[in-house]
Amino acid sequence: MHNSSSSISSIDDLHRVQPSPIYVLDDGESNSNNDSSKKSINKPKKPTSKWLIPILYRVQKYSAYSFLSFLGIHLTSVIVVPILPINPEIKNEVFSITKAIYHDIPFFESFVIIGSSLTHILSGIALRIIKNYKKNQIKEKQQRHKLNSENIIKINNSNIKLEDNDDEIGLGGISSIFGLGYRKSFITKYFNLTPLQFSGYLSIPFLIYHFYKFRYIPLSIEGDSSLINLDYVNYVLNLKFPLFNEICLGTLVWVVSYHVTNGILKLNSLYSSTWKKIGLGVVNTIGIMGMISIWFFKNDKQFLFNGNDFVGKAFKKYLNSYFL
Structure with a gap:
């Protein structure tokens, strides 16, 4: 008797609920929903300096090497050869030959000498402007967040x-x-x-x-x-x-x-x-x-x-x- 009464009371405790459909997502649907949820999150854009600085470094590097191809030839003809104990006519001949390389080869002077030197200078100036801008941003963040004195000393101490x-x-x-x-x-x-x-x-x-x-x-x-x-x-x-x-x-x-x-x-x-x-x-x-x-x-x-x-x-x- 005791068992039957307890089972009846448990049945009485049950309540009727409103039926609602249950959806089972397959793998494709779940992945698409996850992708859409990820897209909905506003991700911070990659700062311009992150990709621009490496590009400017490469431009500065290879423009420097281009100018070096001229500089090595020129310094040899005006510094090394002139102090050698050889006939002055030979010295002038060497100078004339090297001068013909960077004056007579088409576009050598325009691109290798003038172009590469200007590119090197302008890329260097651009790098300096960007780096100074980033440094100023870092200083502003440090001031806003009030870094402890130990970190401030570590950054600003000239010694x-x-x-x-x-x-x-x-x-x-x-x-x-x-x-x-x-x-x-x-x-x-x-x-x-x-x-x-x-x-x-x-x-x-x-x-x-x-x-x-x-x-x-x-x-x-x-x-x-x-x-x-x-x-x-x-x-x-x-x-x-x-x-x-x-x-x-x-x-x-x-x-x-x-x-x-x-x-x-x-x-x-x-x-x-x-x-x-x-x-x-x-x-x-x-x-x-x-x-x-x-x-x-x-x-x-x-x-x-x-x-x-x-x-x-x-x-x-x-x-x-x-x-x-």
Whole structure:
């Protein structure tokens, strides 16, 4: 009796409910619903800088290598060969041959020299603008979230120990030569530029003046620069503001050699102290050779010639046509 009464009471507890359809989703429908639900979620768009910065780095890298193909040829003919103890006529022949490469090959000057250098400069400026913008955004976020003082000191303290791959060190400078270790460059401290960036910007006016003096002026007067040879360098260093032109050529050699050497190491991720020493050695070697070459051009009588002949008169006309 007890069992039957309990079963009756449990039946009484049951309630009638309104029937409702039950849908069973197959795999296809479930996947489509999941996809639609995912699409409905507003995902943040990938920041422009995330894809733009790598592209600009590649543009800067390969434009630099393009310009190097010209620079290596040119430096060989105006720095290395002139200081060799060989016949002056051979030196001028080598210069003429190398000049024919970048003047006579179609579009070489337009694309490899002018085009690649402008592309390199503009991509570098674009990278700097984007990076500065990102830094300002980070600073604003730090101020909004009120980072603790320890993190703020870590970010802003100028006495932080720098790693070997830090761009603010550059190639090390004088302190590393005398065994004083690597220190943050004063260029970064006072100009907010890395040594690589500073040397790049500093080389621009010297490169423009060099192009103007040795290429543009003869081109604008004669229609080409076929008369330009190593004798013209001697002419420039002796007759038209000689000290100023010596300083310009010397500075051009040192600054460009530093920028190119430091840039090659950076592009190939060579940051160790050993590579920094090798880089400084390359810069100093090229710089010293450049100074010797300038001294040869100015003082060695083998480059002097009769200024009253046709070529000499043309050179005088070139020199008198520009201000410096």
